[in-house]
Each structure stands twice: as C-alpha cells, then as structure tokens.
Amino acid sequence: MHVVSDLQWGGRFAQPPDPQLIAFGSSLEDDLVLAPFDVRCSRAHVTAQLEGGVIERPAAEALQAALDFVADEIGSGAFERFARAGAFEDVHGAIDARVRELAPEAGEALHAGRSRNDQVATTLLLYVRDRAESGLRVSSKIARRFLDLAQTALDDRTLLAATTHWQPAQPVLLAFWLLAASAGFERAGRRFAGVAEDALRFAPLGSGALAGSSLPLERDAAARELGFREPSRNALDAVGDRDVALDLLHAAARAVITASRPSEELIVWMTPAFGYAKLGDAAATGSSLMPQKRNPDPFELVRAAAASALGTLTGALASVKGLGLSYHRDLQETKALVIGGTERALAALGAFDAALAHVTFDHDAMTAAAARGFTVATDAADALIARGIPARSAHRFVGEVVAASGSQTFGQNELEVLRANTGLSDLKVPLDPLDSVAAKRTSGSTNPSQIAKAIATARSELDALERRKG
Amino acid sequence: MHVVSDLQWGGRFAQPPDPQLIAFGSSLEDDLVLAPFDVRCSRAHVTAQLEGGVIERPAAEALQAALDFVADEIGSGAFERFARAGAFEDVHGAIDARVRELAPEAGEALHAGRSRNDQVATTLLLYVRDRAESGLRVSSKIARRFLDLAQTALDDRTLLAATTHWQPAQPVLLAFWLLAASAGFERAGRRFAGVAEDALRFAPLGSGALAGSSLPLERDAAARELGFREPSRNALDAVGDRDVALDLLHAAARAVITASRPSEELIVWMTPAFGYAKLGDAAATGSSLMPQKRNPDPFELVRAAAASALGTLTGALASVKGLGLSYHRDLQETKALVIGGTERALAALGAFDAALAHVTFDHDAMTAAAARGFTVATDAADALIARGIPARSAHRFVGEVVAASGSQTFGQNELEVLRANTGLSDLKVPLDPLDSVAAKRTSGSTNPSQIAKAIATARSELDALERRKG
C-alpha cells in the first residue's frame, strides 16, 4: 500500500490522514480514464521545463522514457492494476508515483513549476477534446443511418400517418420522419464540434496553482505539443474554470435527449396495436416469466439514459454554482460527473445506433394506416381555400363533415358531403395519401422531391462537418 | 462466458443478442450491492412456493441450501468474482445461474410463479429499508456529535458574532449555532425513519409479471419472513412503482444538502481572516505546489456531494416522469440511480461525521470578534423600545448612531451618543456580548439556559427516534 508517502504534499503535516477521509477523497475510480491524457500532459510539461531551462536534457529524457513506459502500461492494463493496488488520491498521483518508481531521481523534478491544478485542468481539456470528437462521430453516424433508412423508405414510398399529440395529423412519407430524426443528430454533432473547437483554444499548463510560475517554463512549446492554439491568458481563470468540460456534458446530455425522442415513438410503433416496426431478435429481450415477450429494451434504456444524463448535467452545474473563481475541491466532483456522464452518454448513443440497425419498418402496416384518422382533411380544407373560401370557413366546413362521418377515413363519401355542403360539386381532394403527399408544394415539405433534395443536402453537410473536425 | 444460456428467456428467439447491446443493458455493476437482499428474497419465494404446494419439501430444501451457499459466497467475495466473470444481465440473473449450478434440478423450479419484476421490486425494497436505517443512524450520529460540541461550547461560553447574509447580526453562543446545525440532522434522521417505515409496508413478492399468479403461492408467509407488514395489494402497481426507493434517494439527497450548509460556514471560518476554526492534520490536505497549504477538503467534497446527490435525484425522478404504470426497462436506470446516489450520499455523511471529529474552534478568536459589526445594536434598539420608543423610531435612532460611528463596535461611545440623541441619559444596553446573550428572554433564544434545555430535549428526541427504528 502506497499511502501517505505518495501524497504529493505533507511537509507541514504532523499526523497521518484519516483513512476513511482519504478513501472518501480519492477520485481514482472516476478519473482512471484520464490516464493517457495525463501522460501526454506530463510529457508536454517536461518539454516546457526543458525548453525553458528548468531541467537539463538527461533528466528530461529520463522523464520522457518513464512516461513512455507508463503509456505502455496503460495500454496493457498493468498501470490500472498498479493504481488500484495503491491508495492514490487520483490518477495524477498514481502516474507521478509510478514515474518516480521508474526514474527515481528525475521523477523528483516532474512537479517543478507544475501544480495539480494546472495539470488537472489541462488533462481534462485533452479528454474533453477527445470525447467531443467521439460524440461528433457517433452523432454523425446515427444521422447517416437515419438518412440511409430514409433513402430506402423513400424508394419504397412507405407512408406514415404522421401525428401531432399522437393523434393522426396528415399523411407523410416515412422517409420524412426519418429525415426529421436525422436532423436532431446533425445538430447534436454540431454541438460536439463546437466543444471540440473550444477545447483546443487555451492550454492551462504552466499556470501553476493560480498565479503562474517564477520558473521560466516554455508554455508556448507545451501548448503546441498538445495541439492547443495558445497558452491560457489568466492562470487563476485557467485553474478554476470548467466551462468547456461542462459544455461537453451539456452536449452529451442533449444528444441522448435527442435520441430519446425517436426512441419513444419506436417503442409505441412496436406495439401490436401499431405494428409499424419490429426489433430484431439480436436487440430485443424476453421475459423470465412470460414466454411470448419481445421487448424493445434498448430504446427504453436510451430513454432512461436521457434522464440520467440530465441529472448528471444538473449535478455538475450545481457543483460550480456559487463557487469562488479559483480551485476548490468541489471541482473534483465536477470532474467525476463530467467524465461519468460523458462515458455513459456515449455508450447510450452507441447502443442507440446499434439497436437502430435491428429495426425494420412494416411497409404494409404503415401504408394501410396512413389514411386513418381523416388524415387528408387538411388537404380538403386547402382545396376549399384554393377555391376562394376563407381559411377559417374552410376549416369549419371540413370539421363538420368529419364530425358527421361514421368512418375513420376521409374518403369518397366525405368528399361528396363536402361538395354538397359547399356547392363546389367539382371539388378535388387527394384522397389517397400518396396523392396528398405529392400535392405538397412547399420547400421542406413531405413531397418526395423535397425529401430527396433534403437527404442530399444533409449528407453533404455531414461531410463538411466531419471534414472540419477530421 | 455464460452468455445466452444464462438469459432467463429465449425460447422465442432465433438469433443471439448483440454483445454491445447486452453490455449496454447489463446492470450488474450497479446492482451487485443487492446480492444479499436477493438471496433473502429468493429464500422467501421458496417459502411461498413450499407453503402453497407449488414445490415439494426436498426441492425447497435443496434451494434453501444452495441459497445459503450463495450467501456465504457473497460474504467471502467469491460470488462477486463469479458474477463478474459471466456476462449477466443483472445480479438476479447471476444468483439464479449460481443456484442452478449448485442445485441443477431444483434450481429449475426457482422461477416458478416469480417474475424478474416482482423479484426486483422486492429486493429493492429490502435494500431501501436497510439503507434508510443506515441513513437514520448516521444522521443521528452527526446530530449527537453537534450536540456534544454544543455542550462543550456552552460550558466554555464561547461566543459567535452570528451573521445573516454573512454580515454580523447579533452575538450568540457558538453552542447556539452548533445546536442549529444539529437540528437539521434530526430532521434528516426523521426523513430516513419515515422511508424505513414505508419500505416495510407491502411485499411485492408473488405479484408475478404484473397480474399475480395462477400458482398457489403463500404470499403472506413470504411477506412475514421478510419482515413486511403485508403482501402488496395490486400486482401491477407493485412491479411498476418505485416511490419508496425514490423517497430514499430524496431523503439521502436532503441529508447531504443539510450537511453542505454548515460545511460552507466551516470552510469560511477556517480562513485566516476569520480564524474561528481549525481542521486537524488528519482531515486537512495539502498542495502539491504550495508547501504551506492546509485545505478543508472534506467539507468541500461534502458540499459538492450535495450537488451530485441533487443531480442523481433529478435524474431518477426524470426517469419515471411520463412512464406508463407497469414495468418498463427505464426502471433499471431508476434503480441504478437510487443505489448509486444512496451509496455516495451515505459515504458523504460518514465522511462529514469523520471530518467533524477533527474540527476545533478557537474560543479566543470567536470571542474577540463577537462584538465586531455593531452586533449589540439590536439590543440597543430593544432597550429603546422597552423605554417606550416605537420600534421603527428606535431602529432609526440606533441606525443613525451606527452610521456616524468611526468604530466597528457598538460600545460606550455609541451608547453615549444614543443617550444624548434620545434624551434617555440612563439608558442601559448590554454592550458586552455575553450580557447581550444573557439578556435574551424568549424560549428558543441564545440565552444559555435555553440552550441547555434545547440540548437536553434534542437528546431525548434522538433517543426516541433511534429506539423507534431499533
């Protein structure tokens, strides 16, 4: 057990720490995922030390070699075992300890000019950048999957009785709904892209505890090595600000909330009453009691993951509310929430994408239902308007026909009544849902030509978005 | 790897599950802590089967023996290794699998008349009851610790310039503040006690998936064995309701928020500017860069734990918002949030209690500061009121003296000016903070006799509260 000796402070202290409090204060389980980013950060700090003349080249080389070794151990899992066997405060302390085991003399120098504060802030930004890129990739992948599904559904001219308030509204093509689902993920991708960009603006490294350093660290070199645009401009802000990390958590939470919306519809569409969609055996689950069950669990779990992500975001924001500007230990919890929330959100997005691959739509069932619920009633009203009847009167004429109808569909009978009531005996209404769809004339409508155009545009925008971040 | 074969369903499925989705859907890491409660629940189900005649005594005995064995393995850690080595959906599946390894034939019968739904609901309630008792205990322990500190501070007559808005308000005894801190934890304890009571009202076991069972299970016997008052009254409600678990999470979050309030004050009181309190070496932490540092980290972490607990509560409540009445897989996330949030909250409360043991108050510094900020100004106004000056005028008279004073203290000079301004040349004001405190005449005031009485009352109420739940 490496306990007290590995705490990176202590000269002033007369008593050993209370083990319960050390355990409570340790963030190791939360921040182990930062290990590779800390190694990169530590390497850059050595560069800053070396180029500024704080340490000599042999010491720098010994440190870099030790850090390379730790990087390998991280890859192999050996480091994780080492870290867990000790009782470290966090992953940064564990790496520091391991470096000093590997390079006892040079290891002593690693902390010259560096505080845990600027180290944590920098490492976290590297993590944020990496995960923001992952978030962009998975969002884009989901968006494309919806576009591919939309293209197929467009080719098949599969219809959908589109709803508002879950009540039948108007006939659209299923492709139109899939395109709408895709749009949310393009926005989610943009949000992640913005975070990735912000995460590489300013490198905190070299900020020290909060005042900067009186040692001549080459901050520019370190920032460059880590891919940042420039060193941060105010050390106190740099160590106490978690804005980009919170932006990442926000982007992640929003992406899962985005996924929760089509999830809800798919869950209902998979009921026998709707019968619009089916989830393949590889993604559905059964029941331990009821032998006939096929449950759409992944979509339920994604819906719940949205709730969980929302809660984590709330907690992280609450942790910085009313916190002074510089570093406070509260920020350790902020970090844990950002990491935990992001990892879970990315897993949920990946699972959503995987589950989507097992969804099939029932063309016949959807098409059969497309006219139910008087879905072409709006076309009827529009037809009246086009014949010069004021909009509100047109609405009323059609509403009365619907109210009097014994059917669930606006069909030939209803059209006859409407003709009679309005005296427009030659009134034309697209009673067939496919005709209704084709009759749409506005840009962005469910007209097949508009959908085809929108799919193409969406694809090229995703291309541009991904290239930008490549 | 025990994958497909251990899923407790499958007859209907043609394809194996997607491993990514199985991993995403597994709650094993979240619910391992439920293992001992599931064993108790399973034992009670065997009782219900046996007494109802669903299984024979030899099968029941084989099952009970296997469950005893698993209980031992849980105690030794062997079960945890077994569970992690498999790829189980959850702890319930892992225990079921282990039982079938140990008792292959009888094991097949364990699920007769039981669904995962009623099993999870019952196991969770057993957990809730246990943790609510823990929450009550730790809340009560903290409340008592504050009372002990209050008794000592009362004996020492340590003063405090009590603040509102962080501005000096009136002199009180430090014991008075400590008593106020204690009160919040008594309330926290009551909240936990209420949850513990609610958690033993209704046993879901025997509810099946949601309809009850056509097998003659003896639900009364199972409920009794588990310490519930009675079997639940509506199977559909029993499997889909998580109210008591959410009540636990609420109680836990509130208790940590309660702890965050004195934490904030202690953090500020430990600054050199205040110098009211000191945190012992065993609880304070240092800095990797700044050699002089002694930071009050445990109280910062508790403050942040309040934020985190709040977020978890938010997420859990959001997960059930708009969810149909029966079981949905979303409830798996609800469960994970309840468990994770509760465990973290209880750890934070334990750490708060441990850190409190290392706090010492600086009698001299607090006493020296007690008069600063014109803290007896209200006594001066009250003295005027007692002499017949209307309250608002009294307030104005004293305010004007304060505004004109060059000091930070309402002292003899200020009293002379007040006497002159009001013409009450014999006006008496308790200028010494100890006199101010002693001058308080109302019940529940900072008068030492009132504090002594309140400490005694609080102790006897905690006794009663603990006895009730013993």
Place this chain on the structure above:
Amino acid sequence: MHVVSDLQWGGRFAQPPDPQLIAFGSSLEDDLVLAPFDVRCSRAHVTAQLEGGVIERPAAEALQAALDFVADEIGSGAFERFARAGAFEDVHGAIDARVRELAPEAGEALHAGRSRNDQVATTLLLYVRDRAESGLRVSSKIARRFLDLAQTALDDRTLLAATTHWQPAQPVLLAFWLLAASAGFERAGRRFAGVAEDALRFAPLGSGALAGSSLPLERDAAARELGFREPSRNALDAVGDRDVALDLLHAAARAVITASRPSEELIVWMTPAFGYAKLGDAAATGSSLMPQKRNPDPFELVRAAAASALGTLTGALASVKGLGLSYHRDLQETKALVIGGTERALAALGAFDAALAHVTFDHDAMTAAAARGFTVATDAADALIARGIPARSAHRFVGEVVAASGSQTFGQNELEVLRANTGLSDLKVPLDPLDSVAAKRTSGSTNPSQIAKAIATARSELDALERRKG
C-alpha cells in the same frame, strides 16, 4: 409611489437604493399569495406582544383592527391593487405599510420584537400547511375517482391486454389498472399529509433575526393561536431552515410525476391504433389547421407539468445547497420557487382530475384486444408447471410454440401444438382472457374478487387519511 419610505430599514443609509436593484430584489409578485397568512401571523405577534407586556391593550386592539381591515381588503382584491401600486420589497412590507396607514401610531409598534426573518419563516409555514392540506385533498379526490372508475370497469368486466415495456404481457381487468393508478395518488396524499403534520410542529415567531428577543414576547400564546404544537427551539435554525417548505415542493412534484404516468398511457390509448379510450369534447382540443383533430392536451400538459415541477424542485434544492445556516437573501428565491412550484403543481393536479372526468373507455375495443400478443402464454407455462414441468422448461416449451405460430394469439391451435410437444394431451389452459383473469389465485392479483377487496380497502384507507387531516 411608496418607495424608500416604505423600506423597513434605512437609518444607516445615506443614499437611496438603485431602482433597478429594488425591482430585481422585490418578491412581491411571488409572495402576494402569502398575504392572508401574513395577516394571521401578524395578529399572533400582536398577541405575543400583548400577553408579554411589550405593548398595551389599546395599541393591540388598534393593530388587530387594522389587520382585520387588511384581511378584508385581501379578500376584496383592494389590497392587491394597493401592493402593486407601491414598490414594495415583498408582501410583508406592503402589509406593514398598509397597517401603518390605517393605524399610524400603533403601526409603529408592530415590528417590536419581530424581524422579517421570523415573520417570513412563520408565514411560509402557514402557507405550507394550507397547501399541503390542499394537496392531500386533490390527491385523495383523484384516487377516489380512479376507484370509482375501477368499480364500474369491474362491474363491466372490461378487459385489458396489460403490457410491460408497452408489449402485451397478460390479460387483466381494466379495473386492475385503474386500481394501480389510484394507489399512486394514495401515496401522494400520504406524502402531503406528512408535510402538513410537520408544518405545524414548530412556530418560528418570536425568534427575532436569529438570536431570540430580549423583549418578553409570549411565544407560547402566538404558537397556540396559529395552531402550532409549540414554539421553535432554536431561533437561528428557525429563521434559516426551509426544510418543511422544501418537503412540500417535493410532495407536490412527486404528485404531478405520479399523474404523468397514467397520462402517458391514456395519451397512447387514445390513438386510433389503440382506440381504448376517448376524451370528451369539453377536454380535448383541436387544431387551427387540421379540421379533424381531437387532441388529448390536458394529459400532455400534465406530463409537461411534471417536468416543470421537477425543475422547480431542483432549483429550490440547489438554492440552499452550500448556504450557511442562518438567513441569506437566497432564501427569497427558495420561497418564490416553493410557492410558484406548488401553485402550478396543484393546478396541474386539479386539471388532471377534471380531465379524467371526460375520459371514457371503449369496453369492446379493449376486450377485443385482450388476447392479442399471446397474452395467455404465461397461463400456458403455469399450466405446465402445475403438471410438474420445471419452470424454465415450461417457459421454453411455450416460447417455441409462440415462435412457430402464425397468429398473434395463443389460441386452440397453439394449445394443440403445446399438447403435442409436451405429450400432455389433456393440458388445460384458460385461452379466454376472462378465464385467465379468473384463474389468478394470489392476493393482490387481477382476479375480480381480489380487485373488489382492494377497492374496498383503498376506500377505507382514504377515509382514514382524510379524517386524520380534517
């Protein structure tokens, strides 16, 4: 405009307040609803002053008369106009100002021995008690409405293909679902009842700013007059604690979340695909564009109100996180959130109840759907178990029959295959959903006799709950 002159402080101040900041700091719009409670609180303070000898009887009578007059003005709306015409900090300042207009001399005395702090805390508790009683009443009313619906549905033997994961699970009676819906509101009612009880434990009045008072106020008399059990025991805790108010907000949020769950199901059941339920014209809304629409808006709004209530709870809890023990102005926002959140939640519960009155269930559609989705498959498995086939094998046998079936229903054909596969040629399975329901043997099951018993029990428990709080 009554600005500066009506601020209840000022002697110390040389400059008038910044109007933008006064406007920002005013809570008048948030706390006007407290007006009647403040009047009661002020009356009780006069009693405490009088009985303690702080003021003389004529002054007390003048104050009581003025307060009675204000009470009338509150009833008539005149006070609200008066308060809005001024620029008061809050309702308490407005009432104080009005009292001094009505009783210029005695009015000066009203604040003797009272701080805004203990006044606000007491007034808020009176509000909490009142609204907790309202919450209990409306929860109980909803619970009873569900029980009435359940009794009717039980008499009609309306069936329901109960679902888990929204997939058909087992046949139950609709009454069984309605009973489950009722249960959540009984729990909601209990939560409100607990809050109402806690709200009358301790009267803060007479706590002063935080130290108690050196004036001889008769706190017991004031507490008694207001219906509290006793005066609060620690003045500092009394003025800074908002626990009971936060408990009310929690109870209110939970009640609306409870309402959101059946709302979700009703919304889906009202789709033409399900066709289980219909919302009457008086509660449904239409569309400005689509003439055929009938949307279940009240249930959507209730679902959203649950989200809003959750957010308000989150905000209120966040406002006290890390706040020192005594009064801070942050608590003004806490108060506004408690009041706003509670009022909206009670409105949502009232609307839910009103909308429920317009719901009708389609007996025929529900009954027709009850067998769809192989809902009696579990009965088939149970029948095998009862014949000695181990549970897991029974599950598999039935699962295979379902997988091979070309139908959506477990009917005679499926039974024949099962008989053949198991060799149990005389196997009996209740293929008719009504038989399935009748076959349930456990307490709390969907068996009609169990439902009848549960309705009766629920009614008597609601009686007891309401009587307790009457």
Place this chain on the structure above:
Amino acid sequence: MHVVSDLQWGGRFAQPPDPQLIAFGSSLEDDLVLAPFDVRCSRAHVTAQLEGGVIERPAAEALQAALDFVADEIGSGAFERFARAGAFEDVHGAIDARVRELAPEAGEALHAGRSRNDQVATTLLLYVRDRAESGLRVSSKIARRFLDLAQTALDDRTLLAATTHWQPAQPVLLAFWLLAASAGFERAGRRFAGVAEDALRFAPLGSGALAGSSLPLERDAAARELGFREPSRNALDAVGDRDVALDLLHAAARAVITASRPSEELIVWMTPAFGYAKLGDAAATGSSLMPQKRNPDPFELVRAAAASALGTLTGALASVKGLGLSYHRDLQETKALVIGGTERALAALGAFDAALAHVTFDHDAMTAAAARGFTVATDAADALIARGIPARSAHRFVGEVVAASGSQTFGQNELEVLRANTGLSDLKVPLDPLDSVAAKRTSGSTNPSQIAKAIATARSELDALERRKG
C-alpha cells in the same frame, strides 16, 4: 369574454370546453412577451401568401395594416389589456382575434397555409435571436466592467492573497482576479453569440402542421423578410424541434452561474473579517430589526438566480425527454420555461452589472492581508528549485519551515531558517508580495505586464465579438 368563439378550431366539436381546463391550458401569461415577434411573423406569412398567390394584394394590404395597428397597440399596452380581457389560449390566438376584429374579411385568410405549429416555432426563434443578442450585450458589458475595474486595480497595484479552497495560496494582483472574473463573461457572451447565429439559420414558417403545404407559399420571401438564412428543410422537424430555444436557456443559465461565482467571493470579501470590499448604500439593504445592517443582497440574489436558472433548464430539458418528434402540447410548457427562465436570467445579469457598479475595493486592507497565510512559500520553494533542489524536496523544506513558524507570514525569520536548513545562505526569496508578483515569468501569470497585455487582448476580443453580432 371571448371564449369559444376565439378558439381557432371547433367545427368538429359538439360541446364547449371545460373552463378549468381552458384556464389550465392557456399560456397567455407566459407568452405575452412574444407579441411583437408574432406580429413580425404574421407579416412575413402574409408576404409568403401574397408572393405565392394564395391571397390577393388588397387582402394582403388589409392584413398588413391591421398587423401594424396591433404592433402599435402592443407598444402602447392596449393589446395587453385586450388579450387579458379575453380568455385566449395564447398570444397567437389573441393577435389573430384582434386582427379579425380590425379586418374582419381579410382576417379570415390569415391562417391559410399556416398552422399554430409553424407560427409558434417561428415566433419563438425570433424571440430567441433577440434575447440571445441581449444576453451577448449584457455579458459583454459585465466583462468590460471587470476589465475597467482591473485596469484601475492594476494602476493601483492592489494586492490580493489569492486563495484556493478559500485558503491563502499566493499573492496576486487584485487586477488578476478581476481579469479572471471577466473571462467567464466573455465565454458567456460567446455562448449567446452562438445561439443568436443558430437562431437565424432556418425559418420554420410555411411548414404547416408538419407536412408542408399544398398551397403555393413563397417560403423564401418570408424567411428573407425575417432575417433567416433559409427556410427550414423538414417541416416535421421544424415544428417539433426546440433545440435552439433550449440552447438559449442553457446559455442563460450558464451566464448566471458564471455570475454566481464572483458573487460568492464578493459576499465573503464584504464581511468585516475580510474587509476587502464594500457595497454602496444604493445597492446594499438593511434589516427591519437590526439597525446596523448592510447586506450584500444583490449578490445573494444572483447566486440564488443561478440555482433557479439551473432548475428551469432542468425542467425544460425534462419536458422534451422521451417526447415524439413532432408537436406535442408538452412543448407549450417548454416554451414557458424557456421564456420565463431567460427573462429572469437576463434580469439577474443586469442586476449583477448594476450592483457591481457600487462595489469598491479596500486597497489597504487587501494589501495588508496579501502576505498572510505564508503566501510566498511557493516562491521560496521555486527559489530552491532554481538552485537545483528537486521539486519534492524543495516543497518539503519549505513545508517544515512553515510548520515550525509561530507566525502567519513567511518573512525574514522563516527565510533564515530555510537558509540554515538547506545550507543555501544566500538564498533569495521575494518576501514582499509585490516582489513575488513581479517575479512571475510565465505568460498568463499575475505579473503586471502580463495582466496589462491580457486586458488589452480581452478588450479587442470583446470588440470583435460585439461587431460580429452587431
């Protein structure tokens, strides 16, 4: 009372709506602030109708005239009275009704080709754009105010014992802290700028209920008139998506959280114990009981506003979690939360700015405290490192000196001990905090030259940010 007749639907309905439900469903109080944006949106719709040939020029002119008239009435307050006197569902219905009063015949046509869905979505985006610009302006104004304060404090060389964990860390210039405070508001401004940009991408107008329209609306012309880049590309997405509005609420909540952080420090700095800062009479408030009080209420209210904003964000995000893609009435609550939360957040930011104008810093008190807490200990350790002592040993050497010191300051005595212990008898340490500050060599440090440079950079970036959005 304009009730039923003003609902924009109804042909299908046989019964009048339940008044309680109409009241519950009305969002008029929440969305009155949208009135001017709805008029602009309606004008653009008339343009689209006219240019597409849906209506004739005289009708268009009559509608535009009526809308101009309503715009005037909104300005004068007359419209608000009209709207409140009716019982409208929302502001859109009220404007529609008023237009039809003013232009009875043409008014009938206003709804041709438009649904409430695309109208609300478009109007909300106009509001979002406007408020995002306001948010950018006020954030920038606060950032500049902090920069101005920083420049003054830099000129005065006011020192600050900068803290981490509220414990003295290192001496910095007060200007450095003010600069850090400014940085957060620059980021807040950027977040608002991003929202403003996103809000003008896509105009939903012409999307109809969700399918587009069969009437030939000129969507391009409408989008152009409203300042959007282009019409939206998918009608279903356009009516159901609230992403940009939620982004605004997020930006607003984050900005207030940003303000809560320096607020907390200022509140503590204004205690007599610290005495670093003072709040002018115009911004401070007093107590109704304690005559001496001067409370920093605006900063407490801002801190609480951060909690409230966080809760509103949580509620709004929860309202869209698991909501199907198209329009659901839940989105009305989302809208109310976005508007309410944004208005309150902007008010809090304005108040923060106003309060800041009344803050003065006490140069002497801050400078006197700058060395307290051994703040130059890190300089001492750095001096040892510069002399070749490994970092961890240097840390230990200094820590031991601090532990043995009887003082609160690292001064000449401590330096002598350090020299003796290390054998470096000529060791130089900047004991004077101003020297410590001047000794900092890294970019972004508290060195005065670095601060001056950072102020200049920050100003030019704010210029660019504001120009971009001008």
